[in-house]
Amino acid sequence: MSTNTVEVETSWSASLLAEPCAVILFGASGDLARRKVIPALYDLAAHNSLASRFALIGFARTPMTDDTFRAAVEEAAKSISEVGPIDSEQWKEFAANLFYCPGEYNDSQSFARLAKRLAELDEQRKLGGNRLLYLSTPPEVYPVIVEQLGRAGLARPATPESWVRIIIEKPFGRDSASARELNQIVHGVFEENQVYRIDHYLGKDTVQNLLVLRFSNGIFEPLWNRNYVDHVQITAAETLGVERRGGFYETTGALRDMIQSHCLQLTSLVALEPPATFDATAVRNEKIKVLQSIRPFNLEMVAQNVVRGQYAAGPIGGKPVPGYRQEPNVSPQSRTETFVAMKLLIDNWRWAGVPFYLRTGKRLAKRTTEIVIQFRRAPHIVFRGRDVEPNKLILNIQPDEGISVSFGAKRPGTEMNIGNVTMNFTYREGFGEATRSAYATLVNDCLRGDATLFDRGDSVEAAWKLVDPILEVWSAAKSTPVPGYPAGSWGPRESDHLLERDGYAWHTP
Ligand code: BG6
Numbered sequence: 001m002s003t004n005t006v007e008v009e010t011s012w013s014a015s016l017l018a019e020p021c022a023v024i025l026f027g028a029s030g031d032l033a034r035r036k037v038i039p040a041l042y043d044l045a046a047h048n049s050l051a052s053r054f055a056l057i058g059f060a061r062t063p064m065t066d067d068t069f070r071a072a073v074e075e076a077a078k079s080i081s082e083v084g085p086i087d088s089e090q091w092k093e094f095a096a097n098l099f100y101c102p103g104e105y106n107d108s109q110s111f112a113r114l115a116k117r118l119a120e121l122d123e124q125r126k127l128g129g130n131r132l133l134y135l136s137t138p139p140e141v142y143p144v145i146v147e148q149l150g151r152a153g154l155a156r157p158a159t160p161e162s163w164v165r166i167i168i169e170k171p172f173g174r175d176s177a178s179a180r181e182l183n184q185i186v187h188g189v190f191e192e193n194q195v196y197r198i199d200h201y202l203g204k205d206t207v208q209n210l211l212v213l214r215f216s217n218g219i220f221e222p223l224w225n226r227n228y229v230d231h232v233q234i235t236a237a238e239t240l241g242v243e244r245r246g247g248f249y250e251t252t253g254a255l256r257d258m259i260q261s262h263c264l265q266l267t268s269l270v271a272l273e274p275p276a277t278f279d280a281t282a283v284r285n286e287k288i289k290v291l292q293s294i295r296p297f298n299l300e301m302v303a304q305n306v307v308r309g310q311y312a313a314g315p316i317g318g319k320p321v322p323g324y325r326q327e328p329n330v331s332p333q334s335r336t337e338t339f340v341a342m343k344l345l346i347d348n349w350r351w352a353g354v355p356f357y358l359r360t361g362k363r364l365a366k367r368t369t370e371i372v373i374q375f376r377r378a379p380h381i382v383f384r385g386r387d388v389e390p391n392k393l394i395l396n397i398q399p400d401e402g403i404s405v406s407f408g409a410k411r412p413g414t415e416m417n418i419g420n421v422t423m424n425f426t427y428r429e430g431f432g433e434a435t436r437s438a439y440a441t442l443v444n445d446c447l448r449g450d451a452t453l454f455d456r457g458d459s460v461e462a463a464w465k466l467v468d469p470i471l472e473v474w475s476a477a478k479s480t481p482v483p484g485y486p487a488g489s490w491g492p493r494e495s496d497h498l499l500e501r502d503g504y505a506w507h508t509p
Contacts, residue, residue: 018044018447019163020053021130022118024154026145027137028058028069028100031244032169034076036200037136038098040439042077042086045094049444055121058100059114060137069100084434105141111152118154129162132446136169138248143185150189167196167446170261171252172455175471176464183457196446197455201262203438203445205427206397208453210269210371211278213395213403220393221274223375225350230390232356233372233507234266236397237364239316241487242338246329253336255308255467255474258360264291264463265455266397267356270371271346280451284459291462293348302473307483307494309339311363314487321363321487335482337474338362341495343502355502359495363487368509369397389420392507401435402426 023041027033044050058069074095078086101117103110122129133149135142149155149166157164168186173179186195201207214221223229236258242249249257268287275282297306312323325332339361346356373393381388388408396402404424411417427435445453483492490496490506499505 018049018051018444019130020051020125020127021132021447022121022127023054023056023132023134024059024114024118025056025134025136026059026105027135029060029062029064029072030136033058033136034073036437036439037134037443038073039077039086040437040443042091042094043084043437043440044444044447045097046087046090047440049440050447053125053127054097055125055127056098057114057117057121058098059103059110061102061104063102064100066099070095070098073098105137105148106144108148108151111148111154115152115154129158131162131164132443133164133166135167139169139171139173142168142182146185146189155189155194163194163449164190165194165196165446165449166190167198167443167454169198171256172197172460173464174256176461176468179461179464183461187457192457193451195457196442196451197457197460198442199261199265199455200438200442201265201397202453202455203440203442204397205435205441206395206401207266207269208441209403210266210395211283215274224373226352226354228375229354230374230376231354231502231504232270233374234263234270234356234358234370235372235506235509236263236266236360236369237366237490237509238360238362239364239367239488241311241321241363242324242327242330244328246327249338250330250334250336254338254340254360254362255470259340259342259358260463260467263358263360264466266369266371267294267344267358270373271351271356273350278452280454283452284456288456288459288462289348290346291459291466293346293351294466295345295347296466297469297473299469299473302470305343305498306470307339307341307492307498308337308474309361309483309485309492309495310334310336311338311361311487312484314363314489316363316488323484323487324363335478337482339364339485339491339495341491341498342470343498357499357504357506359491359506361485361491365488365490366509367399370507370509371395371397372507374504374507383416383418386416386418388418394507400426401428402430 025033025037041050041056064072074091099117099121101114103114121127131154133154135145137145155164173182214224268290271290272286273289275286310324313320324330324338325334341357341359344356344358375391377390378388389406392406394404402425404422406420406422408418409421411419442453483494485492496506
């Protein structure tokens with residue numbers, strides 16, 4: 001497919017310049033900070049998207065000096081970051097802005113030291129009192145950090161011209177009650193418009209492209225409803241296992257880790273009504289309406305429409321890998337699910353009767369995140385005896401970022417035979433460049449005060465409310481076995497049955 005990419009000035013944040021500021025990164029010695037957050041800031045600096053007057057203060061329990069912190073994050077950025085190759089000269093320039101403040105999260109003295117260091121750097125570097133507070137710690141310490149920030153006077157802007165914002169990583173709560181409680185703690189210290197709850201899927205170019213595809217083209221939106229769409233499939237499949245996160249995953253599982261957040265975000269973007277404008281309030285208002293329209297699960301629906309599974313040993317890429325129960329820090333009797341498939345129904349005018357099938361899992365056959373919109377069959381096939389596949393619009397979120405459309409075409413030859421063909425657009429070919437790191441996009445948006453791609457407090461609670469009944473049913477059903485699936489497969493057989501029952505099959509990526 002030829003993709004002629006004429007540049008149109010439609011960037012929603014390009015015109016806004018990042019102001020001088022300090023970023024205070026809590027959990028700075030952790031994996032996420034080193035692998036994603038700091039490399040994302042480097043990426044922004046390397047692309048001239050950060051103000052030259054900038055400072056990052058890492059705060060964590062590990063004792064380190066500024067220099068050892070710089071060396072540690074450089075090593076991590078060069079070996080495991082997702083922003084591509086790190087240029088040594090550019091890194092040197094960037095690293096001169098990195099500082100470290102060791103401290104305990106429940107110790108007011110540590111926060112007083114942090115406030116002092118921050119004030120000195122602000123003064124020396126003329127940062128204008130602007131602060132981005134980034135919580136990249138285990139979620140258990142969010143409440144205490146928020147409270148300490150409040151007590152240390154770090155949560156409020158010092159002047160009417162300056163700003164203070166806080167980014168809070170997922171998971172935001174473990175269920176709707178704990179999310180509500182956390183929202184209350186956060187709102188005790190910050191205004192909602194200072195709070196940026198991050199879900200990195202929303203920072204992926206291909207996820208944002210879903211909105212561009214729907215609302216900047218004339219051809220898709222008229223078909224985007226129950227009259228033309230037969231069903232929707234959303235797959236977020238990983239080949240990785242739980243890696244070194246066994247301890248965290250044991251108490252989390254795929255429903256909390258992926259469905260409540262990433263998969264429901266994708267569902268909202270596929271299903272939302274056109275927002276009045278592309279701004280935080282309008283877009284987020286439409287997103288929450290989708291969550292509120294999803295039919296709530298009851299006991300019977302959980303049994304019929306939700307499938308869980310746990311990976312057993314099997315081959316990934318030709319190599320044997322252990323089962324989940326053999327992973328470090330995982331109980332040999334664990335009942336934690338590493339796979340979920342479910343059927344959702346959205347009770348509104350646009351989607352009534354159109355099933356949305358979601359599935360996610362670790363140690364599956366292929367790493368892929370995709371959304372498949374399957375259209376209704378043509379009402380009448382005039383080519384008698386010729387079966388025609390339904391049309392599909394496939395949005396490849398990752399790793400082969402792009403879009404494809406499948407349709408029937410006449411096979412060459414004297415006979416009237418029909419073949420299924422696809423038209424493909426890939427980001428790499430269409431735009432000649434790869435997509436950017438999701439974290440770079442989101443940190444950039446937050447620095448510019450654009451919350452469109454962040455989650456609002458009410459919306460996180462609404463997403464938890466949907467999964468609450470499933471969590472309850474599963475925790476009560478202690479003797480029901482959790483179906484196993486071999487690593488390298490597409491999950492338990494029950495997942496296929498979920499679609500077969502309705503006359504469908506999962507799209508094989
Ligand atoms: C995270 C989950 O939010 O998303 C991880 O906690 C998961 O378990 C990851 O591996 C997947 O993200 P991505 O961008 O690699 O699809």
